[in-house]
Amino acid sequence: xxxxxxxxxxxxxxxxxxxxxxxxxxxxxxxxxxxxxxxxxxxxxxxxxxxxxxxxxxxxxxxxxxxxxxxxxxxxxxxxxxxxxxxxxxxxxxxxxxxxxxxxxxxxxxxxxxxxxxxxxxxxxxxxxxxxxxxxxxxxxxxxxxxxxxxxxxxxxxxxxxxxxxxxxxxxxxxxxxxxxxxxxxxxxxxxxxxxxxxxxxxxxxxxxxxxxxxxxxxxxxxxxxxxxxxxxxxxxxxxxxxxxxxxxxxxxxxxxxxxxxxxxxxxxxxxxxxxxxxxxxxxxxxxxxxxxxxxxxxxxxxxxxxxxxxxx
Amino acid sequence: xxxxxxxxxxxxxxxxxxxxxxxxxxxxxxxxxxxxxxxxxxxxxxxxxxxxxxxxxxxxxxxxxxxxxxxxxxxxxxxxxxxxxxxxxxxxxxxxxxxxxxxxxxxxxxxxxxxxxxxxxxxxxxxxxxxxxxxxxxxxxxxxxxxxxxxxxxxxxxxxxxxxxxxxxxxxxxxxxxxxxxxxxxxxxxxxxxxxxxxxxxxxxxxxxxxxxxxxxxxxxxxxxxxxxxxxxxxxxxxxxxxxxxxxxxxxxxx
Numbered sequence: 001x002x003x004x005x006x007x008x009x010x011x012x013x014x015x016x017x018x019x020x021x022x023x024x025x026x027x028x029x030x031x032x033x034x035x036x037x038x039x040x041x042x043x044x045x046x047x048x049x050x051x052x053x054x055x056x057x058x059x060x061x062x063x064x065x066x067x068x069x070x071x072x073x074x075x076x077x078x079x080x081x082x083x084x085x086x087x088x089x090x091x092x093x094x095x096x097x098x099x100x101x102x103x104x105x106x107x108x109x110x111x112x113x114x115x116x117x118x119x120x121x122x123x124x125x126x127x128x129x130x131x132x133x134x135x136x137x138x139x140x141x142x143x144x145x146x147x148x149x150x151x152x153x154x155x156x157x158x159x160x161x162x163x164x165x166x167x168x169x170x171x172x173x174x175x176x177x178x179x180x181x182x183x184x185x186x187x188x189x190x191x192x193x194x195x196x197x198x199x200x201x202x203x204x205x206x207x208x209x210x211x212x213x214x215x216x217x218x219x220x221x222x223x224x225x226x227x228x229x230x231x232x233x234x235x236x237x238x239x240x241x242x243x244x245x246x247x248x249x250x251x252x253x254x255x256x257x258x259x260x261x262x263x264x265x266x267x268x269x270x271x272x273x274x275x276x277x278x279x280x281x282x283x284x285x286x287x288x289x290x291x292x293x294x295x296x297x298x299x300x301x302x303x304x305x306x307x308x309x310x311x312x313x
Numbered sequence: 314x315x316x317x318x319x320x321x322x323x324x325x326x327x328x329x330x331x332x333x334x335x336x337x338x339x340x341x342x343x344x345x346x347x348x349x350x351x352x353x354x355x356x357x358x359x360x361x362x363x364x365x366x367x368x369x370x371x372x373x374x375x376x377x378x379x380x381x382x383x384x385x386x387x388x389x390x391x392x393x394x395x396x397x398x399x400x401x402x403x404x405x406x407x408x409x410x411x412x413x414x415x416x417x418x419x420x421x422x423x424x425x426x427x428x429x430x431x432x433x434x435x436x437x438x439x440x441x442x443x444x445x446x447x448x449x450x451x452x453x454x455x456x457x458x459x460x461x462x463x464x465x466x467x468x469x470x471x472x473x474x475x476x477x478x479x480x481x482x483x484x485x486x487x488x489x490x491x492x493x494x495x496x497x498x499x500x501x502x503x504x505x506x507x508x509x510x511x512x513x514x515x516x517x518x519x520x521x522x523x524x525x526x527x528x529x530x531x532x533x534x535x536x537x538x539x540x541x542x543x544x545x546x547x548x549x550x551x552x553x554x555x556x557x558x559x560x561x562x563x564x565x566x567x568x
Contacts, residue, residue, distance in 0.1 A: 055333040100524065180335075180366055205468055227366035237383075270369065271336035 001026060002307055004169060005161030008038035009292045010285045011169035012144045013300035014307075016074075019151035021308055026154045028161035035141045039171060040292050042186050042264035044212045044222050045137040046199050047071065047294055048082050050103040050129050059273055060291055063298040068133040070297035075143035077135045078213075080198035083107075083115060084127040087248055093203035094125060104129045118195050118250060134199050136214050137293065166307055168282045171267040172229065176279055176286060181229035181265040184222060184290065185238045189246065191256035192217030202245050209245035218259065221246050225290070234263050266290055274299050276306060283307065314512050316349075316490055317405070317437040317458050319376075323348045324507070324541055325534045326378065326492065328517025335369050337526050342373055345530035350375040351407055351515065353382040354397045367400075378439060380407035385414070387427045394431050406431060407439040407461070407494075407515075417467040417495075421448045425455055432456025441494050444478035446485050459489055461515060464506060465496025468518040472502035476509060483510040500529075500536030507540025508548075 002018055004011045007029035015025045031037035049064035071077050084104070086094040098104065104127040105111075113120035115128060149155065161168075168174055172181045196219070202209045212220040223245070224238045239261060246253040269275055269287040274295050277284050285303045288295055314321050327347040332338035342350060352370060370377065379397035384390035387410060394406040410427050412420030419442055428438050432455055440452050444462040452460060462482055465471035473479060474496065482491055493506040494515040503514045514537055523529035 057333075096522070178369075180369070182366075268334075270334060270339070272334035 002167070003028065003161070003165040004167045005165045005282075006169035006171065006173075007031075007034065007145070007155050007157070008169060008171060009040040009141070009144075009296045010171070010288060010299065010303075011167070012141070012148055013296040014167060014169065014285060014303045015148045015153045016144060016151065017300045017304035018307065019148060019153050021304060023304075023308060024152065025148075026156065027148075028156050028159050028165070030158070030160050032158040034145045034155075034157070035138060038141065039264035039266055040141055041138050042184065042222075042262050043137040043290075043292055044186070044199075044210055044220055045135045045140065045293055046082070046132070046210065046212060047077070047134060048129065048132040048199065049294060050101050050132060051082050051084065051201060052291065052294065053102070054097050054100045056291070057271065057273055060295065063274075064291065064294040065131075067294050067297050071133075071135055071140060071293065074147050075135055075140040077133050078198070079133045082129040082132040082134075082199045082201060083112065083119075084129070084201045084203060085112070085119075085123040085125075085249070086203040088124070090204055091125065093205060094127065097203055098127055101127070101129075103131055116196055116198070116200070118252075119200075122250065132199070134212055135293065140293065164281050166283060167303060168279075168284045169286070171286060171288075172265045174267075174284060174286055176277070176284060178270055179267055179286060180227070180269075182268050182289065183224070183226040183228045183230060183263060183265055185224045185226075185234035185242070185263045186220060186222035186261070187234070187239060187242060187258055188214075188260040189219045189221060189253065189256040190217055190259050191219060191253055193252045193255065194219070194250055200249055202249050204245060204248075207241040207245050209242055209249070211246060211249055219246075219253075219256070229265060231263060231265055234261050266292075276303055314490060316439075321348050321376075321513075323534070324513040324537050325503075325530075326351065326513060326515040327520065327530065328515065329353075329370060330382075330517055331521040332526060335366060338521075339369075339373070340527040341520050341530040342375065344527040345520070345534050347530075347534075348375055349378050351378045351380050351517070352401070353380050354393055354400065371401075376405070377401050377403060378405050378407050379403065380441075381409045383411065384409060385411050385420075387423045387430070390423070390427045391430050394427075394436060395434075398436070404435055405437045405439065407441060409441045419443060419463070421445065424448070425451045428452050428457055429455040439492070444475055444482055446482060449482060449486060449489075453486075453489065459492065460486065461492045461494035463495040464493045464502065465498075467495040469496055470498025470519055471496055472498050473505055473509075476505065479506065479509050479511060497533075500532045503533055504536040504540035504543075507537055508544050510544050513537075 001024045004027045047068040049061045109124045196213045200211045209223045268289040274287040326349045328351045381390040381393040410423040464473045490512045492513040497516040
């Protein structure tokens with residue numbers, strides 16, 4: 001039997017890959033309910049390897065470009081791409097973004113209004129990444145719990161893992177050398193007046209924002225990256241900046257209700273790339289940074305292969 | 314170059330924000346050969362404890378110059394400076410009091426006031442200021458031992474918007490270290506600042522947002538060295554007429 005500490009994204013995804021290969025798996029999760037302790041519940045749920053390449057290494061594209069297909073076996077994934085826009089005075093940001101990324105089409109105001117009619121007249125230029133997708137993180141986590149349980153994985157909620165497990169997936173709670181926390185803040189807005197079908201990213205030198213549409217008129221906004229391990233609620237400054245950026249995408253957001261605000265701590269290694277490493281007698285899968293949903297599938301496959309090849313010996 | 318009595322041989326001071334990752338930042342610091350790196354302090358940072366990023370920078374051999382980036386009032390800047398002193402164990406502080414959030418122009422009135430408070434409290438203040446001579450004088454009166462005039466608005470990469478004002482500053486404050494802070498976009502901007510006789514350049518975005526930050530850091534330090542060497546080598550003055558670069562006397566007579 002293979003034991004895993006942590007029923008967050010990394011632990012669940014690896015359990016899924018192991019169980020599919022016929023292994024028997026037990027997960028220990030300190031929290032009493034699925035997802036309660038997982039930073040993934042604050043995620044945007046963007047499956048956007050090409051956009052991420054703007055500031056991430058090429059590995060993120062290589063490891064992430066199959067993620068949408070992987071997730072669509074488990075939960076509903078919206079294959080509608082990503083639209084990247086910038087306010088008129090920050091066009092230089094758009095030019096720079098285009099230079100650093102690939103797999104996009106340049107779109108003009110007319111094409112933008114065809115993609116997202118609600119944005120008609122608001123932006124003259126944008127980048128459309130047609131191959132990208134997004135999902136609802138909480139729905140996806142729940143679906144993943146159901147999927148692994150139906151494959152026979154046992155998840156022990158409310159129970160701390162024993163000192164030694166086969167795979168440790170406890171994110172920022174793991175004390176690994178060079179692992180740090182990067183804080184991110186988010187809000188969920190209810191704004192049924194706005195109909196958007198895909199992720200919209202607003203480039204801004206101070207406050208880049210992503211706006212992820214969810215079901216029932218809900219939108220998730222996020223984008224802050226703070227080098228801190230403070231898990232306290234979002235600051236007024238971050239919220240102000242995020243909300244005014246949302247307002248810059250469409251003024252109707254002024255009337256949105258703020259349904260929820262939250263902050264999460266993303267585990268990251270110095271190069272912001274995830275790793276499988278041996279430490280203190282356990283294998284660790286950690287450092288998914290802001291790429292949890294994007295990179296968990298590929299890393300889970302690697303972890304499963306590693307654990308099963310060890311088991312053979 | 315001496316900054317508050319400390320010998321600093323690198324004339325490039327490097328900011329540590331906005332890099333794609335700490336690993337890239339470390340590579341850029343190494344390539345820049347910077348001895349002083351700036352670091353911004355936010356309340357979130359203090360709220361957490363032992364956050365990895367700061368530990369990571371403390372591990373570098375560089376001297377840390379904490380800054381009060383993003384502070385819009387005197388009180389905010391003073392409190393941030395005091396927290397930075399506690400956290401990083403240094404009395405050096407890069408003082409920013411921002412007057413406008415779109416242009417990130419310094420609020421020079423608040424800046425002078427905050428500088429007075431911090432200098433009296435024993436801080437070694439590095440004030441981010443405009444190229445205004447009178448403001449410079451007031452900052453020195455307040456107790457500052459150096460000045461950091463902007464080249465252009467922070468992060469704009471416009472280069473030196475007003476080189477004449479910087480030249481005037483050099484002439485007006487011949488013995489005060491002058492560091493161009495903000496606005497540098499390309500290596501040639503940094504060279505130009507050094508050719509004007511300024512003592513050093515502080516930059517961040519130009520390196521952090523380059524496609525290859527480490528290579529840009531190397532280009533910047535080379536540009537700064539070139540500009541400085543050019544300045545102290547006492548360059549020739551431009552002339553309207555040509556001067557032959559080969560001797561005209563004693564030419565062979567071709568009969």
